[in-house]
Amino acid sequence: MTNAWWYLLIGLLMLSRGLSKTFLQKLPFTPAIIYLAIGFLLGPSVLHLFYFDPIKQSALLESLAEIAVLISLFSAGVKMPVPFRLKKWQLPLRLASLSMMITIALIAAFSYVVLHLPIGAGVLLGAMLASTDPVLATDAQSRYPGDRDQLRFTLTCEAGINDGSAFPFVMLGLGLLGLHDLGAWGWQWLLKDVLWATTAAIVVGITSGVIVGRTVWKLRGQQYKHDVLDDLVGLGLIAIVYGLSLLVSAWGFLAVFSAAVALRHTELKLAQAIGVKPEQLGAGVEQPQIAADTETLPTIVSAEALVFKEHLERLSELMLVLLVGGMLMFDFWNWRTISLAIFIFAIARPVSVFIGALRTNTPWRIQGTVGWFGVRGIGSIYYLMYAIQHGVPHAIARDLTQLTLIVVALSILVHGISVKPMMNEMEKK
Template sequence: MTNALWFVLVGVLMLTRGLSATAIKRLPFTSAIIYLAVGIILGPMVLGIFYFDPIEQSALLELLTEIAVLISLFSAGVKMPVPVKWSTWRAPVRLAWVSMTITVGLIAACCYLFLGMPLGAGILLGAVLAPTDPVLATDVQTRHPGDNDRLRFTLTCEAGMNDGTAFPFVMLGLGLLGLHELGENGWRWLAVDVAWATLGGIAIGVIGGIVIAHAGWKLRGMEQKHDVLDDLVGLGLIAVVYGVAVHFSAWGFLSVFFAGVALRQAELKLAGSAGVKREQLEGEDAGTASAGEGQPQPPHIVSVEALVFKEHLERLSELMLVLLLGGMMVRQYWSWMTVGLALFIFLVARPLSVFVGLIGTNTSMRIRCISAWFGVRGIGSIYYLSYAIQHGLPTELARELIQITLVVITLSILVHGTSVKPLLNRLWKRPGKAGKQVQRGAAN
């Protein structure tokens, strides 16, 4: 396709999405399915108008998916409820660490025992496919900073963290394949890739978010509008904490997520210390605050004001990357092996890991069941695979992992994208009950 045709195609999709937003909300499936269908029709599976080779274009694909995930992680961090409480965060932390580790192990065991892959390749594929995706899972994630829904918080927080917690397993898989230094008996992997990279990534993000919150509050005070400048602050914070984390060999994805969390927590704490009532802050969060003449204005919160722009970037990146995903698919990728592994992940690995990971928590059975099903795979998985290819993954093995990964993501978009709205409408349609679950979760 020529550049002119690409402009026309993307423009038509953007216009269609924008003009038919209300109609799409009423459809029983997500907009990602529309982009995927267009990509498959135009790609090599049907018309063959374009083909995007994930190996030859792996450097570009890594960069595009990296940017999309970073923006989505920051948006997820900003939406986290205030204040941070272990009783609230316990379940998603268990999902992001314990459940994801179990999923990696199950996928690796399946690949090693039944598909004949090397152990390193199995662990690498497990790390690629285990994390839930923060970009494609917007329909089951927190909708705005004032959203206290327990289910959406759990899924959003999990997706925000496990895109960083998967990285140690990516490096372990590469190390077992001889592409990364693990150290004697794995000491370097444990010390650097697990301990330092994780704790350092979190620390860099928290410090960055707090510093920017205090700097913004001191330099700009209670002024109400900064518009584009808020977007620059948010994007600048993402770039700085990610660059610093990567420079010091820490996990940048974790840094960006926790930078968003820390920025919002610090800003609202500063607003509270300035005498602003909690009700005003929550009103602004939900987009319902109204202050007339003579009434006290709610504080200007950079993290919230910049969120709309980030969500627009998320939608644009979703459109482009899912469209390219359709253009990567070829008929030869579909086999009993690839489809069977996808079903194993959806029906065995994800549900089992969720139920085991949440043992001992007070999470309701309804949240456990919905969380066990909605483990959406997507853009993050493409990033990890592109990252591995750029770090020397052999071409033949890369082709095999690409086949499996693309089929799993495509089926995830289809099965989760067509079930998310009907299931949530059926199982999560009583706000009163959902509200009680939030209160119970906060009390646990």
């Protein structure tokens, strides 16, 4: 396809998506299925109008997926109910740590025993596919800032955290393949990739979010003394936090999510100081009246920038899922790839969630739903491209590409078909 045809295709898809919002909301499945089908139809499996080679184009795909995940993590972070309370966050924290490690171990074991991959490749594959996706799981996540639905909160928070917490295990897999220095007995990996990179990410994120939140509040003041472009502030915060994280060797995904949570917490704390209740700052509430003797409350970055970020999320979802469809070939669909997907969806994810939820008093219906909605997507694509860019041998890269793409494609299909009916049923109870 020439550039002209690409512009026409993307333009038509964007225009159709924009004009059909109400129609798509009524469909029993997610729009990502449509993008995947179009990409598959135009790709090498059917019409062969284009083929996007994930190994040759890994650098470009890495950048595109990286941007999409960063924007989605920020959007997820500003929706979190704050302030942070351990009891409220206990389940998603356990899912993003204990459950994720169990999932990685199970996938690595399956890859080694059944798929006959080297143990390093198995760990790497497990890390790629253990993290749940903040981009494609929107229909199962929190719908607006402060949404306190336990199921949606758990899925959103888990996706926000584990895209960063999976990174140490990506490095472990690369290390076992001889592509990253783990140090004697893994001490360097433990100290640098696990402890330092995780702690530094949280510190960088929280510090940046608090500073930006307080700065904007002071600039605006209670009487709109200074105008602020919320969208650019939000994008600037993402870029600065991610850049700082890279400079200090911290996990940038985790830092951006932490910054978004800290930004919202700071703005709500400042608003409460002048008498505004947290629920007044939810979706669809603009300039709430705070008291008879005060002016209207300044808009807050964490809420105002969210609409723009969600539009960018939808654009990145369209582009990347279309490319995923265009990367699929018929020979990718085989017993190895399909058996791995079934193992992850039916065994690894539910088992890891069950263990992670032990002694949390989480209702069985929520455990079961969380165990099903371990959506794999753009985050997995990013980690795959990251690994390829770090020198994974060609034969292993091809194997990992086939396995990851089919798991992502099947996740888009099975989770995209089931998410709306299941979430609607859950909300009735």
